[in-house]
Amino acid sequence: MPQITLIEGITMALAHEMARDPSVVVLGEDVGINGGVFRATVGLQQKFGAERVIDTPLDETMIAGLTVGLAVQGMRPVAEAQFEGFMYPMIDHIASHAARMRTRTRGRLTCPAVFRAPWGGGIHAPEHHSEAIEALFTNIAGLRVVLASSPGRAYGLLLAAIRDPDPVIFFEPKRIYRQYKEEVADDGEALPLDVCFVLREGSDVTLVTWGAQVKETLDAADALAAEGITAEVIDVATLKPLDFDTIHESVKKTHRCVIVHEAPYTGGFGGEIGARLAEHALYDLHAPVERVAGYDVPMPLYKLEMSYLPNTARIVAAAKRTIAAS
Amino acid sequence: MSIVASFEIEFLQYLDPSGTLAGEGETPAFARDVRELVELYKLMSFVRVFDGKAIALQRTGKLGTYASCLGMEATHVAIGSALSVDDVFVPFYRDYGTQFYRGVKPREVLLYWGGDERGNNFSGPAHDFAWSVPIATQCLHAAGSALAFKIRKEPRVALATVGDGGTSKGDFYAAINAAGAMTLPLVIVIVNNQYAISTPRRMQTGAQTLAQKGIAAGIESIQVDGNDLIAMRVALDHAVKRARHGHGATLIEALTYRLSDHTTADDARRYRSEDEVAQAWKNEPLKRMRTYLTGMNAWSAMEEKDLLADCSARADAEVNAYLETKAQPLTAMFDYTYAELPLDLERQRAAALALAGGTK
Numbered sequence: 001m002p003q004i005t006l007i008e009g010i011t012m013a014l015a016h017e018m019a020r021d022p023s024v025v026v027l028g029e030d031v032g033i034n035g036g037v038f039r040a041t042v043g044l045q046q047k048f049g050a051e052r053v054i055d056t057p058l059d060e061t062m063i064a065g066l067t068v069g070l071a072v073q074g075m076r077p078v079a080e081a082q083f084e085g086f087m088y089p090m091i092d093h094i095a096s097h098a099a100r101m102r103t104r105t106r107g108r109l110t111c112p113a114v115f116r117a118p119w120g121g122g123i124h125a126p127e128h129h130s131e132a133i134e135a136l137f138t139n140i141a142g143l144r145v146v147l148a149s150s151p152g153r154a155y156g157l158l159l160a161a162i163r164d165p166d167p168v169i170f171f172e173p174k175r176i177y178r179q180y181k182e183e184v185a186d187d188g189e190a191l192p193l194d195v196c197f198v199l200r201e202g203s204d205v206t207l208v209t210w211g212a213q214v215k216e217t218l219d220a221a222d223a224l225a226a227e228g229i230t231a232e233v234i235d236v237a238t239l240k241p242l243d244f245d246t247i248h249e250s251v252k253k254t255h256r257c258v259i260v261h262e263a264p265y266t267g268g269f270g271g272e273i274g275a276r277l278a279e280h281a282l283y284d285l286h287a288p289v290e291r292v293a294g295y296d297v298p299m300p301l302y303k304l305e306m307s308y309l310p311n312t313a314r315i316v317a318a319a320k321r322t323i324a325a326s
Numbered sequence: 327m328s329i330v331a332s333f334e335i336e337f338l339q340y341l342d343p344s345g346t347l348a349g350e351g352e353t354p355a356f357a358r359d360v361r362e363l364v365e366l367y368k369l370m371s372f373v374r375v376f377d378g379k380a381i382a383l384q385r386t387g388k389l390g391t392y393a394s395c396l397g398m399e400a401t402h403v404a405i406g407s408a409l410s411v412d413d414v415f416v417p418f419y420r421d422y423g424t425q426f427y428r429g430v431k432p433r434e435v436l437l438y439w440g441g442d443e444r445g446n447n448f449s450g451p452a453h454d455f456a457w458s459v460p461i462a463t464q465c466l467h468a469a470g471s472a473l474a475f476k477i478r479k480e481p482r483v484a485l486a487t488v489g490d491g492g493t494s495k496g497d498f499y500a501a502i503n504a505a506g507a508m509t510l511p512l513v514i515v516i517v518n519n520q521y522a523i524s525t526p527r528r529m530q531t532g533a534q535t536l537a538q539k540g541i542a543a544g545i546e547s548i549q550v551d552g553n554d555l556i557a558m559r560v561a562l563d564h565a566v567k568r569a570r571h572g573h574g575a576t577l578i579e580a581l582t583y584r585l586s587d588h589t590t591a592d593d594a595r596r597y598r599s600e601d602e603v604a605q606a607w608k609n610e611p612l613k614r615m616r617t618y619l620t621g622m623n624a625w626s627a628m629e630e631k632d633l634l635a636d637c638s639a640r641a642d643a644e645v646n647a648y649l650e651t652k653a654q655p656l657t658a659m660f661d662y663t664y665a666e667l668p669l670d671l672e673r674q675r676a677a678a679l680a681l682a683g684g685t686k
Contacts, residue, residue, distance in 0.1 A: 052477065057500075057507050059496075061466070065463060065501070066466055066473055067470060069416075069471040070473055072455065072467065073414065073453060096460045097467065103663050105443070105447050109453075141663060164665075194669070244670070
């Protein structure tokens with residue numbers, strides 16, 4: 001089995017599906033001859049041709065609109081936004097058309113498209129290249145919102161996203177694109193969407209997170225273990241539709257929950273999980289739910305970005321507060 | 327200084343407002359095919375009768391907001407007749423003439439404006455798009471459809487309509503730009519009815535014509551009298567043929583006039599004069615076709631009387647079918663959100679059902 005990085009997991013999944021299904025096409029800015037600015041689509045145009053790996057004119061609205069047209073007419077387009085911060089012009093097509101095509105036509109037309117983008121901060125990038133905008137999409141009915149957080153899950157979840165009959169927003173934490181390698185077989189086995197992954201079992205506190213914060217959170221669990229606190233770590237992976245049951249089962253056991261995300265605090269998806277815990281798990285909790293999130297400020301330029309992003313120390317401190325509270 | 331590129335926009339008209347063949351040069355074969363012209367005239371007449379009945383339904387509380395197509399019948403019917411079933415039609419929201427030609431039932435139009443999504447699950451070609459309310463977005467869906475046909479090497483064409491106001495939007499420019507850059511089998515028809523709700527055409531752009539926007543995109547562009555069925559059909563036949571044979575996209579600006587309010591929620595008297603509207607009625611498309619057909623001895627007053635009675639009866643039957651359609655169960659709003667209902671949504675569906683007493 002090859003040892004691959006997260007971004008190589010993306011490339012491997014795209015190549016696998018393009019070989020398996022002739023209706024899969026990739027489109028975006030610089031995805032062809034250049035292989036994408038992060039090299040997520042490297043080698044695909046050589047392998048599958050310029051008709052299926054399409055360098056588009058420079059317009060995100062155009063990419064999103066073409067993607068809707070392609071998907072409705074029976075293709076399986078995988079559109080790349082070069083950075084998540086350039087997705088705002090795509091939202092009209094995603095929200096007004098892709099997400100509602102099936103229900104608008106009562107099942108006559110569908111939109112099996114993937115909109116993928118490098119996501120989040122931590123790579124010292126220019127303005128608009130470090131956003132965590134997943135919550136903008138979780139409030140749009142009809143979408144799936146997926147975040148990959150390891151090479152294996154990047155491969156398996158992207159396969160599932162491409163095969164899914166409905167539109168999927170697929171975010172790739174660029175900070176951990178090349179952070180580490182793991183063995184991933186190119187076996188075409190998709191991972192399930194709509195489920196959380198329990199990455200580590202524990203009994204004292206549940207740490208719920210997604211994206212690049214999975215790494216920080218696992219490190220926090222190590223630090224807590226050194227102090228005799230065992231933390232359960234859950235990668236939500238598919239934010240929408242949310243597999244709340246897995247989180248609830250964990251909290252029934254640990255009675256404490258810390259939600260970690262790098263998106264701004266107010267209106268972040270942590271609020272949704274916290275609200276559901278209040279609705280369904282209040283009497284299971286021995287301490288208030290904690291959120292470790294980005295601040296309600298525009299993502300700062302890179303000299304301050306590490307002060308903005310949640311980190312292991314903040315997660316450990318929040319977990320300890322939940323222990324101290326009960 | 328030297329000129330590196332120069333362009334011109336042609337205007338196409340065969341049948342002038344008086345119903346006389348006025349086009350210079352050869353008369354197109356289509357203008358001599360009175361059998362087909364009579365059929366298309368009949369459809370234009372039906373559309374107009376239907377439109378009136380739909381407005382009456384709204385005024386009597388039996389239909390929601392409705393967008394009328396009064397005055398644009400020639401443009402819409404010409405588009406219908408120029409496409410094949412395999413082509414994909416990507417409308418905005420008042421293109422009933424095209425849709426009826428393609429098999430959409432009037433009752434389905436009423437169902438949609440009557441607040442029922444099943445109107446979009448219509449009897450026209452299964453690959454045709456539904457009505458698109460966000461202005462000009464449909465132009466890119468047509469371009470994407472055309473790209474799919476090109477990738478699969480299918481001899482099919484995508485045709486989108488857009489209003490004059492829609493040509494101000496980035497989506498419109500993006501679509502024609504993609505069409506030029508990628509040589510897409512696409513036709514975009516600007517139904518220039520002179521108004522975007524209250525905003526007149528002259529306030530949308532400083533450009534002399536809307537057709538010339540296609541020049542910058544590198545696609546063939548033409549302005550046509552949109553109330554002249556013959557000119558529209560000639561321009562469309564040319565554009566569709568080019569697209570089908572891999573020669574690229576065409577932009578057609580159809581000059582017409584919205585004789586109605588924007589929708590039933592609008593009052594056009596607030597922003598245009600009675601004189602202007604009276605003048606526009608002199609250019610309307612049905613009268614000129616009727617005059618032409620009568621002059622060709624292909625139509626008579628008696629036939630006109632019978633036609634109007636027939637249109638009225640058929641439209642009434644559609645209205646009745648619409649009024650008799652049973653409402654959807656409330657669960658329908660959940661059942662088409664995803665291919666398979668996620669657990670999360672299944673619970674919301676069950677809760678909504680329980681609130682309704684579990685009966686629907």
